[in-house]
Amino acid sequence: MTSHPHVLSLASGRRTPSPGGGRATAIDKQPVDSFEVREPGPKHGGLGSGVVGDEIGNPRHHGGSLQAVYAYPREDQQFWSERIGRPIRPGGFGENMTTVGVEMTRALVGELWRIGDVVLRVEGPRIPCQTFAAHMGEQRWVKRFTEEGRTGAYLSVVTPGVVHTGAEVVVERPDHDIDVLLVFRAFTGDLAAARRVVAAEAVHPETREELAESLQRRGA
Template sequence: MATSSPSVLALNVGAPRRRPWASGDVTGIDKRPVPEIEVRDPGPKEGGLGSGVVGDAIGDRRHHGGVTQAVYAYAREDHDWWQERLGRPLRNGMFGENVTTVGVDCTTARVGELWRIGAVVLRVEVPRIPCATFAGHLGERGWVRRFTDAGRTGAYLSVVVGGTLHTGDAIDVERPGHDVDLLTTFRAFTGDLEAAARVLDAGVLHETEHAALARTVGRRVR
């Protein structure tokens, strides 16, 4: 089967909505397609602008948004993989991603990889860690464990150069010289101490994420 050229298949933005599966909280995970989005560096997770996408809602700013989670990308190919296993259609944006890609393997994207999309430059930072909001939104039993086991995490991106993205834009991928990918980083953050040591030794994470992983490892080896 022919491989599609790396490109933006869909762009998605979420309005703030009450979580029907939990009381008192809002979420922006239910994202819907738009023809274009404006991206910018949102600043720090606490005290910053939240999402790196203008007009995109984030309910829990303690755990989401900020520099290293400015934009979330998920591959259409991974949506299709999940569709087969869940036996239900998954529209673009269903996983809460801002950018639905085609022809880009988000699982093996390397930390520090640059995506040049027109004048915009995005940097691959960290994998998505599944949470209760994600599970509630999907409504799938045991979703956090299933997503973790599969390791098809998608890519959180920082905004190096801001601007406007359009549906159909080509993505030019520039990989760094190291081999630390998002799947290895995901395993590191979800309890694999060998993977964590490898990621920390490589020194490729943003300083805030490096510190967070080091703290996590420290708690586990006590």
């Protein structure tokens, strides 16, 4: 039995018609034994996903360097499974990587995950959208997910390579206290959190600028 922090499963997706007849989505990820990760470049005009073969349904809001790989902890999926009363399979949240034993809600921005020869960097949280809600088919899903704050983490690719199911995840944490949950709260209306994230300068300049502009618009 694998006890150290590790990759439980990997998944990749192709665009398919949306359940509601809208924009095509690639949220329905299917399991794979391994995949190659790469630096996808900018969100607009880049390669999309950081996972080779994975597609992006809405490149306006998803993909690019700061959202190259999406990871979600199996422990939090099991939490949600108990709340909604049905099983959630690994990959069921549209994540590329499902982990066991990896702290994610309190993961620090800039934290490095070494997985074999691959190095990934924690960039920030997932912001739930209506595509995610439609995929889950649960009432008030965006609100419930937001209130709970178990967002998983978006990762950038520092060192490309191949990730395998079962691989150990070795975490290296930076010397600050700006975590994924704080950044999530900053993006979902918590002005104090936003001011703290902007002042700390721990997040990527693009993320910091977006939050700073939001604060300016709100006169905060």
